[in-house]
Amino acid sequence: MATEADILKALENLYGPGGVSLANAVSGVTLSGAKAFVSLAGDPAKREGWEMARVNAEKAIKALPGVEAAVVTLTAERAPGAARAHDHHHHGHSHAAPPPPQQRKGLAPALEKIRFIIVVASGKGGVGKSTTSANLALGLAAQGWKVGLLDADIYGPSAPRLFGLQGKPKVEGGKLVPPEAYGVKIMSMGFLVDENVPMVWRGPMVTQALSQMLGEVAWGDLDALVVDMPPGTGDVQLTMAQQTPIAGAVIVSTPQDLALIDARRAVAMFQKVEAPILGIIENMSYFLCPHCGGRSEIFSHGGARHDAEKLGVPFLGEAPLDMKIRETSDSGKPVVGAEPDSPQAAVYLNLAAKVKTLLETTKQRAAPNIVVG
Ligand SMILES: Nc1ncnc2c1ncn2[C@@H]1O[C@H](COP(=O)(O)OP(=O)(O)OP(=O)(O)O)[C@@H](O)[C@H]1O
Ligand SMILES: [Mg+2]
Secondary structure, three states, rough: OOHHHHHEEEEEEEOOOHEEEEHHHEEEEEEEEEEEEEEEEHHHHHHHHHHHHHHHHHHHHHHHOOOOEEEEEEEOOOOOOOOOOOOOOOOOOOOOOOOOOHHHOHHHHHOOEEEEEEEEOOOOOOOOOHHHHHHHHHHHHOOOOEEEEEOOOOOOHHHHHHOOOOOOOOOOOEEHHHHHHHEEEEEEHHHHOOOOHHHHHHHHHHHHHHHHHHHHHHHOOOEEEEEOOOOOOOOOHHHHHHHHHEEEEEEEEEOOOOHHHHHHHHHHHHHOOOOOOEEEEEEEOOOOOOOOOOOOOOOOOOOHHHHHHOOOOOEEEEEOOOOHHHHHHOOOOOHHHHOOOOHHHHHHOOOOOOHHHHHOOOOOOOOOOOOOO
16 A cells, blocks of 8 residues: 555655645545545646646556556635735755645645545536525534534535625635625635635636535534536536545436436435445425415426335425515525524424434544554
């Protein structure tokens, strides 16, 4: 099995933008069995050069004896959100020893303090992932858990709208401080979209965004981090699923056939990377009339329950297509926070209780073997 020293050695004679030895750019190494996860810190302004360096580093590490898979991610050299100072702090000494491990800002220490990472995903867009994520996070907090919500939808962030939060988060000790709503810590790409913020989060580095948000946000101790994923089952989702120790995935689907087919695709994707699936929730399942409170089955609902059974994953319940759910979300006060005693909130409180039980009773995959030094 390769050691951290072997990895640094393999990177010593590879160079990034400005001639920096990649061994000196390493900001974190995690070894898990025959898999190596390495992060490199680079100047976001030179992201194309760093992307090439990343690919080369991956090849070199993969070529080491005992390494079956290597995942190299890029992190911003500067704290995101920090002023773009004209710093003269370059990694000029290409043969100097890398910084001692305890001084490195890597992913592992941040992850250690998060008990369960829950992703909320769907095969298709617009089925209610963000609505479900927000209310699930609030529901888990209502059960006494310490909860964070990460809006990982880099292209269409929704946490600012869902929680009425605006502006840039503060940076303290080189980490972003997540604002809170209803006791839940919230971080979103939407908070960071600003001309001063490195575009490192977007474009070619889109697949690294989750790792970066996990590693560079001051989440503190959390029982659960709910991750609101972008729609679909593309490379972004796959990479995220492979790079993050997911405790469980919640798949959101609507009753329409098309969404269900896509949901099956999402289930298959998580199964492929062996991320545990907590179950499927059917959203906009039936219509709750705001006037009479009556329930109408607009679509032939129940398809998700049937699908869940067929796929052998738990069915987590159904949420109605409901005015109050939409209005509360759109006004920055998700229904579980704004009206915790309403029947609509009960749907999500129920979901949260199920998810909590499933997480506490599901046998978790072994935590990655974190090598320190
Ligand atoms: N159960 C519901 N009842 C009424 N409206 C809903 C419900 N769920 C979601 N919506 C509304 O549908 C729209 C899309 O929902 P949401 O943003 O949660 O979906 P999404 O899956 O996150 O979308 P995207 O794929 O674009 O990220 C929003 O306007 C939201 O308020
Ligand atoms: Mg969304």
